[in-house]
Amino acid sequence: xxxxxxxxxxxxxxxxxxxxxxxxxxxxxxxxxxxxxxxxxxxxxxxxxxxxxxxxxxxxxxxxxxxxxxxxxxxxxxxxxxxxxxxxxxxxxxxxxxxxxxxxxxxxxxxxxxxxxxxxxxx
Numbered sequence: 001x002x003x004x005x006x007x008x009x010x011x012x013x014x015x016x017x018x019x020x021x022x023x024x025x026x027x028x029x030x031x032x033x034x035x036x037x038x039x040x041x042x043x044x045x046x047x048x049x050x051x052x053x054x055x056x057x058x059x060x061x062x063x064x065x066x067x068x069x070x071x072x073x074x075x076x077x078x079x080x081x082x083x084x085x086x087x088x089x090x091x092x093x094x095x096x097x098x099x100x101x102x103x104x105x106x107x108x109x110x111x112x113x114x115x116x117x118x119x120x121x122x123x
Contacts, residue, residue: 014086015032016031016032016033016084016085017031017032017033017085017086018031019031020032020035031085033080033081033084033085033086033087034081034085036077036080036081037077037078037080037081037082037085037087039077040073040074040075040076040077040078040079040080040081041074041078042074043070043073043074043077044070044071044074044075044078044099045074046070046074047066047067047070047071047074050064050066050067050070051063051064051067054066054067065107065110065111065114068103068106068107068110069107071099071102071103071106071107072100072103072104072107075096075097075099075100075103076096076100078092078096079092079093079096079097079100082095082096
């Protein structure tokens with residue numbers, strides 16, 4: 001339901017899709033859902049920095065466990081944004097649904113192979 005329809009019906013506007021007044025100085029419409037989506041996108045993109053730094057430290061290509069946690073959290077946050085905000089974009093949902101499952105499965109395999117403590121096994 002659009003915000004205009006909700007307001008016309010006399011109901012309170014949806015807080016998660018309403019602009020945050022304390023961020024009005026930015027000139028952008030920033031709602032709680034949009035902040036969740038942006039944080040998820042930054043986390044999903046930031047995982048590559050984590051992977052780069054870990055590989056540089058090891059001197060070979062490695063994927064640290066933080067990479068999978070960041071992948072899972074970032075894709076879940078952006079998936080939530082596309083599913084539950086006023087955006088409800090099917091392209092965004094599909095784009096973030098598969099990475100979420102892939103990250104969850106890869107994290108499961110990493111924990112199964114190395115256990116909870118990384119010292120148990122190496123790449």
